[in-house]
Amino acid sequence: xxxxxxxxxxxxxxxxxxxxxxxxxxxxxxxxxxxxxxxxxxxxxxxxxxxxxxxxxxxxxxxxxxxxxxxxxxxxxxxxxxxxxxxxxxxxxxxxxxxxxxxxxxxxxxxxxxxxxxxxxxxxxxxxxxxxxxxxxxxxxxxxxxxxxxxxxxxxxxxxxxxxxxxxxxxxxxxxxxxxxxxxxxxxxxxxxxxxxxxxxxxxxxxxxxxxxxxxxxxxxxxxxx
Amino acid sequence: xxxxxxxxxxxxxxxxxxxxxxxxxxxxxxxxxxxxxxxxxxxxxxxxxxxxxxxxxxxxxxxxxxxxxxxxxxxxxxxxxxxxxxxxxxxxxxxxxxxxxxxxxxxxxxxxxxxxxxxxxxxxxxxxxxxxxxxxxxxxxxxxxxxxxxxxxxxxxxxxxxxxxxxxxxxxxxxxxxxxxxxxxxxxxxxxxxxxxxxxxxxxxxxxxxxxxxxxxxxxxxxxxxxxxxxxxxxxxxxxxxxxxxxxxxxxxxxxxxxxxxxxxxxxxxxxxxxxxxxxxxxxxxxxxxxxxxxxxxxxxxxxxxxxxxxxxxxxxxxxxxxxxxxxxxxxxxxxxxxxxxxxxxxxxxxxxxxxxxxxxxxxxxxxxxxxxxxxxxxxxxxxxxxxxxxxxxxxxxxxxxxxxxxxxxxxxxxxxxxxxxxxxxxxxxxxxxxxxxxxxxxxxxxxxxxxxxxxxxxxxxxxxxxxxxxxxx
Amino acid sequence: xxxxxxxxxxxxxxxxxxxxxxxxxxxxxxxxxxxxxxxxxxxxxxxxxxxxxxxxxxxxxxxxxxxxxxxxxxxxxxxxxxxxxxxxxxxxxxxxxxxxxxxxxxxxxxxxxxxxxxxxxxxxxxxxxxxxxxxxxxxxxxxxxxxxxxxxxxxxxxxxxxxxxxxxxxxxxxxxxxxxxxxxxxxxxxxxxxxxxxxxxxxxxxxxxxxxxxxxxxxxxxxxxxxxxxxxxxxxxxxxxxxxxxxxxxxxxxxxxxxxxxxxxxxx
Numbered sequence: 010x011x012x013x014x015x016x017x018x019x020x021x022x023x024x025x026x027x028x029x030x031x032x033x034x035x036x037x038x039x040x041x042x043x044x045x046x047x048x049x050x051x052x053x054x055x056x057x058x059x060x061x062x063x064x065x066x067x068x069x070x071x072x073x074x075x076x077x078x079x080x081x082x083x084x085x086x087x088x089x090x091x092x093x094x095x096x097x098x099x100x101x102x103x104x105x106x107x108x109x110x111x112x113x114x115x116x117x118x119x120x121x122x123x124x125x126x127x128x129x130x131x132x133x134x135x136x137x138x139x140x141x142x143x144x145x146x147x148x149x150x151x152x153x154x155x156x157x158x159x160x161x162x163x164x165x166x167x168x169x170x171x172x173x174x175x176x177x178x179x180x181x182x183x184x185x186x187x188x189x190x191x192x193x194x195x196x197x198x199x200x201x202x203x204x205x206x207x208x209x210x211x212x213x214x215x216x217x218x219x220x221x222x223x224x225x226x227x228x229x230x231x232x233x234x235x
Numbered sequence: 236x237x238x239x240x241x242x243x244x245x246x247x248x249x250x251x252x253x254x255x256x257x258x259x260x261x262x263x264x265x266x267x268x269x270x271x272x273x274x275x276x277x278x279x280x281x282x283x284x285x286x287x288x289x290x291x292x293x294x295x296x297x298x299x300x301x302x303x304x305x306x307x308x309x310x311x312x313x314x315x316x317x318x319x320x321x322x323x324x325x326x327x328x329x330x331x332x333x334x335x336x337x338x339x340x341x342x343x344x345x346x347x348x349x350x351x352x353x354x355x356x357x358x359x360x361x362x363x364x365x366x367x368x369x370x371x372x373x374x375x376x377x378x379x380x381x382x383x384x385x386x387x388x389x390x391x392x393x394x395x396x397x398x399x400x401x402x403x404x405x406x407x408x409x410x411x412x413x414x415x416x417x418x419x420x421x422x423x424x425x426x427x428x429x430x431x432x433x434x435x436x437x438x439x440x441x442x443x444x445x446x447x448x449x450x451x452x453x454x455x456x457x458x459x460x461x462x463x464x465x466x467x468x469x470x471x472x473x474x475x476x477x478x479x480x481x482x483x484x485x486x487x488x489x490x491x492x493x494x495x496x497x498x499x500x501x502x503x504x505x506x507x508x509x510x511x512x513x514x515x516x517x518x519x520x521x522x523x524x525x526x527x528x529x530x531x532x533x534x535x536x537x538x539x540x541x542x543x544x545x546x547x548x549x550x551x552x553x554x555x556x557x558x559x560x561x562x563x564x565x566x567x568x569x570x571x572x573x574x575x576x577x578x579x580x581x582x583x584x585x586x587x588x589x590x591x592x593x594x595x596x597x598x599x600x601x602x603x604x605x606x607x608x609x610x611x612x613x614x615x616x617x618x619x620x621x622x623x624x625x626x627x628x629x630x631x632x633x634x635x636x637x638x639x640x641x642x643x644x645x646x647x648x649x650x651x652x653x654x655x656x657x658x659x660x661x662x663x664x665x666x667x668x669x670x671x672x673x674x675x676x677x678x679x680x681x682x683x684x685x686x687x688x689x690x691x692x693x694x695x696x697x698x699x700x701x702x703x704x705x706x707x708x709x
Numbered sequence: 710x711x712x713x714x715x716x717x718x719x720x721x722x723x724x725x726x727x728x729x730x731x732x733x734x735x736x737x738x739x740x741x742x743x744x745x746x747x748x749x750x751x752x753x754x755x756x757x758x759x760x761x762x763x764x765x766x767x768x769x770x771x772x773x774x775x776x777x778x779x780x781x782x783x784x785x786x787x788x789x790x791x792x793x794x795x796x797x798x799x800x801x802x803x804x805x806x807x808x809x810x811x812x813x814x815x816x817x818x819x820x821x822x823x824x825x826x827x828x829x830x831x832x833x834x835x836x837x838x839x840x841x842x843x844x845x846x847x848x849x850x851x852x853x854x855x856x857x858x859x860x861x862x863x864x865x866x867x868x869x870x871x872x873x874x875x876x877x878x879x880x881x882x883x884x885x886x887x888x889x890x891x892x893x894x895x896x897x898x899x900x901x902x903x904x905x906x907x908x909x910x911x912x913x914x915x916x917x918x919x920x921x922x923x924x925x926x927x928x929x930x931x932x933x934x935x936x937x938x939x940x941x942x943x944x945x946x947x948x949x950x951x952x953x954x955x956x957x958x959x960x961x962x963x964x965x966x967x968x969x970x971x972x973x974x975x976x977x
Contacts (some may be wrong), residue, residue, distance in 0.1 A: 013533075014320040017479065020537035021301045027541050041302040041484070044295075045450050048485035051288040054281045054494070070504070106521075128522035131435050147505040154520060161522045164464045182493075186486040196310060198451045198513035200523045201468065206505040209461040213373035213389065214419040215260070215396050216267050222372060223427060223434075224461025224508070245906070252912050561895040565912040599906050601899025601913070602772060603862035618813075624774030633773070637905070645770050645778035648733075649785065651762040658764075662737050673972040674945055683907035688914065688942035691738070691970035698731050698740035702759050 045196075053181050054146060063145040064232060067178045070148025074207030075220055076228040080175075082235060087116045089231050090170055094122060094135060097168065097227065104133035104166055108157040111139050111172065128159035129166055136162035136225075137170045141192075142185045143178040143232075147206055150230065151185050153192075154201035163203050169225040171205075175234045237355070237383050239588060241572030244595035251566040256395050261564050264392060268558035271502025272609065279498065289492045290613040293549040296482050297540060303449040303482045304531065310452025314514030316527035324354035327532045331356060331441065331474060334528055335365050338472045340438035344430075346456060346463030347371035348443025349387055349552055350476045350532055352574040353587065356441075367441075368433045370462035372426055379406045385568030385576065388500050388554040393567050396422070430462070440466035440524070444477035445551065446492070447529070450485040453513040454529060457496060457506045464510055473512070473524035478532045480548040492551060495611035500553040535586055543622040547582050549612040556606035556616055562599055571596055578606035578616040585623050594632050597623035659697050666695030725843070727755040728793035730786070730832075732803045733765035734934040735955075739969065742934060745961035746799040746835055753843040760789040766798075766806040767814075769901055776814065783811050784821065791828045795842065799835040799957050800933045801864020802900075808832040809867050834864050835957060836873040836932055847880030850962035854927035857889045858956070859917070859940065861933035865893060874932055874956050881959060889924040891917075898939040914943045922949060930956045941970035 068078045081089045094101055101122040105111055116122070129136060138158045142151040150171055154160045163169060179185050182204075193199060209224030220226060240247055251257055276282045296303055308318040321327035327350075335343060343360060345351060345367055357367045357378065369378040373390035377383070379402045384390030391399070400416050403425060415421045442463050446455040454475045456463045467473045483489045497503040516523030539545055557563040557577025568576035573593070575583045581596040590597075597620035606616045627633050647654045669675060669692020677685045684690055727750055731743045750757045767782030786807065790796045798804040808829045815821040839845040856878065864870035878886055897903065897913025904910075917940060921929055929944070929951050931937050941953035952968040967973055 011320075013322040013326055016322045017320055017531070017533045017537055018301045018304065020533070021304075021479075021540060024537060024540035024542075025298060025301070037299055037302060041299050041306065044484045045306060048450060048487045050487050051292070051491040052281050052284045054279060054285075074503075074505070074507070131431065149505055149509075154523060155517070156519050156521055159520075159522045160464070160468050164461050164468065182490040183487055186490070189486075196451055197314065198453055198511065200513060200516050200520055202453075202511040202513075203464070204505070204509035204511075205507065206503075206509075207507050209459065209507055211372045211423060211460045212501075213371070213376065213391050214399055214422055215394075216263055216389070216392065217419045219420050219423050221427075222423060222460035222462065223370065223430065223465055245908075248906070249908050252908055561897060561913045561916075562906075562909055565909050565916075599902070599909065601862070601895050601897060601902045601910075603895035603899070604866040605862070605893075605895065608866055621772060621774065624772070625776055626774070628774030628776075637773075637901075641770060641773050641775060641901075642778070645767075645775065645782065648764040648767070648770075649778070649781050651764050651785075654764045655761075658737055671972045673967050674942070674970040676946070681904075683904055684942070686907060687911040687946065688939070689945040689970060691938050691941050691945070693738040694740055694966065696740065698736040698743035699759070699761055699763070701740050702743070703761060706759075707761075 048186070050183050053183055055180070063180045064175050064178050067143050067145040067148050068232065070145065071207065071230055072148070074148050075210070076148070076207050076230050078230040078232060080232045080234050083233055084115070086172060086231055086233060087114050087121070090137065091117070091120065091122060093170060093229050099135055099168060102135065104129045104136040104162050106138065106156060106158045106162060108139040111137060129161040131165045133166040135168040135170065136166035137172070138162050140171050140173040140177065142188060143173045144182050144185060145178055145180045146182065149204050149206045152203045152205065153199040155199060160201045160203065163205065164224045167221070167225055168227045168229070170229045170231065172231045172233060175232050178232070237381065239573050239592065241584060241588065241593045241596060244570060244572060244599060247570035247572060248566045251570045256398065257393050257567050260393050260395060261567055264558060265564045268502070272499055272555060272558065275498035275502040275504060279494070282495065282498065285491055285494050286611050286613060289495050289611060290549060292483060292488045292491060293612060296484065297480065297545060297548055300479065300482065300540065303484060304479060307447055307449040307452055307482060310449065311514065311529055314452055316452065316514040316529060319528060319530045321530055321532045323534050324532070327354050327476065327530050328356060328359045330530050331476065332360065332363055332365070334472060334474055335360070335439050338439050338526070340365055340472070342366045342368060342433065342437045343439045343441055344368050344370050344433055344437035344466045344470065345374070346440070346442035346458065346466040347374050347390070348441065348476055349574065350443055350478055351441065352384060353534065354532065368430070368437070370430050370434065370466055371458070371460060372423065375426060375430065376402060383569060383574050386554060386557060387552050387575065393569060434465040434469050437470045439472040439474060440470040441474045441476060442467050444475050444481050445496070446483050446489045447477055447481045448486060448489055449482055451513055453511045455489060455509065455511050457493070457509050459507045461508055464508055467512060468523050471524060472526040472528070473515070474528045474530065475512070476530045476532060478534065479536055496551055496553055499555040499609065499611040539586060544582065544586060544619055546614050547619060549614055550579055550583070551612060553611060555609045555611065559605045559609050561601060561603060578620070582616055582619045582623070590623055590626055591632060594627050655697070655699065659700050662693040662697055663695050666693045668692070724754055724756045726794045727757050728790040728796045729757050729759050730763060730766070730790065730796055730798040730803060730807065731759065732798055732800045732934065734938070735799060738938065739934055739955065741963060741966045742799055742955040742957055745955070745957040745963045746797070748961040748963065749835070749839060749848070749957060750797065753839055753845050755843065758793060762789050766803045768803065768806045771806065771810060771814065772900055780814050783814050783825065787811065787824055787828045791824065794831065795838065796828070796832045797835055797838045798832070799955065801834045801861050801868050801870050802933050802935060804832055804834040805863035805867035834868050834870050834932065836877065837868060837870050840873040840876060846876065848877055848960045850960055851882035852928070852959050852964060853883040855885045855887055855925065856928040856930050856959070857887055857921060857924045857926040858892060859889070859896060859929065859931040859936060860893045861931050861936045862895050864932050870932065877960050878930070878956065884959070887924050887926060890920045896936045896940050898935045900935065903939060911943070914939055918943045918947060918949070921951065926951055928959070929953045930959060932956050937969050945970040
C-alpha cells in the first residue's frame with residue numbers, strides 16, 4: 010500500500026510544482042508546522058463577555074434544538090434526575106459511567122434510581138452522563154469518551170440525561186478546544202469527542218422531521234449552577 | 236451494482252418530469268431547504284466572513300495537501316490507528332475487503348458515505364460474501380430499492396411515504412402485516428428496531444468523514460440520526476473511508492467550516508452529532524472499536540490540483556447547490572445518472588466517470604449562478620461547468636448539428652456587413668409570418684421551443700437599420 | 710469615424726459619451742427596447758452613440774465552450790466600444806458578459822487582457838447605469854396598472870441589479886408593484902439551454918409563470934429580453950392576458966407598441 014502512498018503524494022507534488030506552488034519546500038513545511046502548532050482562530054461569532062449570558066444562551070439554543078433543560082444546584086441534581094424519570098414514566102434505573110462528579114451525587118435514601126455502571130449494551134432505557142463542556146453558541150454539549158463517560162451511553166438509551174457544570178459552558182467551540190488540548194495534551198485526543206446538539210432526528214421520509222432516529226429520543230440537560 | 240445512466244440525461248429528465256411523486260417531492264424541497272438556509276444565513280452576522288475564511292482554509296490546504304496528509308497520517312499512527320492509501324476505487328475496495336476479512340466479518344454496518352457510493356463498495360462487498368447494511372434512514376431505504384442516492388444529504392428525497400411503506404413491507408416480511416405503518420414516525424420506529432439489531436451484531440463499522448483533522452489525526456462525521464456513531468462505537472473495527480481533500484489543518488479550522496456546513500445544508504445552526512474520532516479505544520476505555528483504519532482515496536483528485544477544476548476540491552458536500560438549482564429542482568438527482576447530482580455533480584462527475592459519459596451534466600445548466608451564490612465554499616460552479624463545455628468543444632464531443640449551427644452563427648456574428656442585411660431580412664419575414672397574433676405556436680427549426688411555449692414574433696426590422704434611418708443622417 | 714457621424718450625438722460639451730450595446734435580441738426582436746434605452750439615456754444627459762458594426766456579445770459561443778469565436782467577437786466589440794466613456798446595455802446578461810467574462814476570455818493574452826479590463830470597468834447594465842452612474846432617481850412616465858418584476862439571473866447575481874429598476878419604477882405614475890414569489894429564481898431560459906434542454910426549460914418556466922400569475926399582475930417586467938421572450942412565450946401559450954414588457958419601455962413611457970408576444974392593436 011506504500012506504493013499508492015507514493016503515487017498519491019507524488020501526483021500532488023507534481024500538480025503543485027507545475028503551478029509553481031511546491032517551490033521553497035522549507036517554507037511550505039514551516040507554514041504547515043506553524044499552523045498546526047499555532048492553530049489560529051478564524052472568525053469567531055459574538056464572543057460574549059458575561060458568563061451568565063453565555064449560560065442563558067446555551068439553554069435557549071439547546072431548547073431550540075429540541076433538548077429539555079433545567080438549572081439545578083449541585084445538591085438538587087439527584088432530585089432533578091429522579092423527577093425526569095418519573096415525569097416520563099420511566100423506571101428509576103440509569104446506566105452511568107465512573108465520572109467522579111456523578112458519583113458525588115447524593116441520592117435520596119428512598120426511591121433513588123438504580124445505577125448500572127459501565128458501558129451500555131443497548132438494554133438500557135435511560136443513561137446519565139457528565140459533559141466535558143457546553144458551547145453557548147449553539148447549545149451544544151461536548152462529551153469525551155473514557156471510563157468516566159462511556160460513549161455508548163450517549164447513543165444507545167432512548168433517554169439521555171446530561172449534567173453540565175455552568176462553569177464549563179463556554180461561548181464558542183474554540184474555547185473548548187483550548188481546554189481539550191490542556192486536558193489531553195497537544196496533538197492528542199480522547200478516542201471520541203461528541204458534540205451533541207439536541208436529540209437524534211431524521212427527515213429522510215418526505216422531509217418530515219421526526220425526533221428520535223437511532224440515538225436518544227429525549228435529551229435532558231441539567232445545568233449545575235454552584 | 237447500480238447502472239450509470241448519465242449519457243441518457245435527457246431521457247432521464249423527461250421521465251423525471253412526468254413522475255408525479257418526484258415532482259411533488261421536488262416542489263417540497265424547493266420551498267423547504269431554500270427557506271431554511273436563507274433564515275440560518277441571515278441569523279448569523281458573521282456568515283459571509285465565515286464563508287470567506289472557509290474558502291481560504293481549503294485553498295491553503297490544497298496548496299499544502301501533501302504535507303497535511305503526512306501530518307495527519309503521523310498523528311493517526313501515533314494514536315494507534317492505521318492509514319491506508321488508495322490511488323483509485325479498486326484499491327480502496329480491496330483495502331476495505333482485506334480489513335473485513337481479517338476481522339472475519341459477515342456483516343458490516345455503514346454510516347452515510349458518498350465515497351462508499353463513489354467506489355460502489357456495497358456491491359463489491361456483497362460479491363465477496365459480506366453483507367453491508369446502510370444505517371442512515373435515507374441510505375437504508377435506497378439500499379432496499381437498489382438505487383443511487385438522489386441527493387447527497389437526503390438520499391431518499393425523491394420518494395414518498397407510500398413508496399417507503401411498500402419497501403418496508405417487502406423487506407421486513409417477518410413483521411406482522413397488519414402493523415401500524417401510516418405515519419412517518421411508525422416507519423422510523425420500525426427502521427430503528429431493525430437497524431438496532433444490526434448495529435449490535437455488526438463485525439465492522441464503516442463511516443465516511445466530513446473532515447480529517449491533521450493536527451490531531453481525527454476524523455469527523457456530522458449527522459443528525461446518530462447512526463454514524465452507533466456504526467463506529469459498537470463493532471470491533473472502525474473503518475473510515477475518505478477522500479484526500481477532506482483534510483483541514485486544525486480543530487479551529489474545522490470549526491470555521493462546521494459553522495457554514497449545517498446552515499447551508501439543512502438550515503440547522505449545528506447538526507445534532509458532530510463526532511470526532513481519533514484512533515481505536517484506549518486501554519482504559521470500556522467501549523469503542525479495538526481497531527481504527529482510515530482509507531484515504533485519491534481517485535483522480537490529486538490530478539485536479541492545479542487545473543481549472545481545483546476549486547471543486549473545496550466542496551464539503553452540503554447540497555446547497557442542488558437545493559437551489561432550477562434544473563435539479565425540476566428533474567431531481569437520479570436524472571444525473573450517477574452518485575453526484577446537481578451543480579456539484581455536473582462538475583465532479585465528468586472528472587470521475589469521464590466527460591464522454593457525463594457530457595450532458597455541465598451542459599444542463601442555465602448558468603443562473605444561484606449555486607455559486609449559496610455555496611458556502613464559494614466554488615465557482617458555473618465557471619467550471621463552462622470549462623467542461625470548453626473541453627467538450629475542443630474534443631468535438633458536442634453534437635455535430637449543434638456545433639455547425641453555432642459555428643455558422645459565429646461566422647455571421649463576426650461579419651457585420653453580411654450579418655446586418657441577412658438579420659434584417661430574416662426579422663422582417665418572421666414579423667410578417669407572425670402576423671396579427673404577434674407570436675408563433677409552431678415554427679420549423681424551433682420545434683423544441685414551440686412544443687410547450689409560443690415564440691413571440693419580432694417587431695420587424697432591426698434596431699440598427701431603424702437607427703440608421705432615423706438618426707444616422709442627422 | 711463613421712460611427713460618430715452616424716450616431717445621434719453631435720452635441721458637444723462634458724456630456725457622458727455612452728456607447729449603446731443594444732444586444733442581438735433587442736436588435737432583432739424588439740427594437741423598441743433600444744429606442745426606449747436611448748430615450749432614457751438622453752434624458753439622463755448622455756450623448757448616445759450606436760456603433761453600427763455591433764452584432765452580439767458572443768455569449769452563445771462562450772457558454773458553448775467555443776473560446777476562439779468568443780475571443781474574435783469580443784475583440785470586435787471592444788474595438789468598436791472602447792472609445793466611449795461608458796458602454797451600456799439594456800440587458801444584465803449581455804452587460805455581464807462584457808463586464809465579467811471578457812477579461813476571462815483573454816486570460817492568456819496580456820495585450821487584449823489589458824484592453825478587455827479597461828473596457829470592462831466602463832460597462833453597465835442600463836438600470837444600474839441610470840441610477841448609480843447618472844444619478845437618475847425618477848422618470849417622467851405613466852402606466853396604470855399592477856406590475857410584477859422578474860430579477861434576471863446575470864443582472865442580479867453578476868451585477869447586483871435589484872433595487873435600481875424598482876426605485877425607478879416607483880416614480881412611474883399609476884404603476885403599482887407587487888412582488889411575486891421567488892422573483893429571483895431563474896426563468897429557465899439560459900440561452901441555448903432553452904433549446905438544448907427544452908423540456909427542462911419548460912418545466913422551469915412553468916414554475917415561474919405560476920408564480921407570476923399568482924401575483925395577479927397586469928404587467929410583467931424584467932430587464933432582459935431573453936427571459937422576457939421565454940416568459941411571454943409560456944404565458945401566451947397558457948392563455949394569460951398579462952402584458953410582458955422590458956422595464957425600459959415602461960420607464961421611457963413607450964408602451965404604445967404591442968407587448969411581447971401580443972398581436973397588433975393591443976398596445977396601450
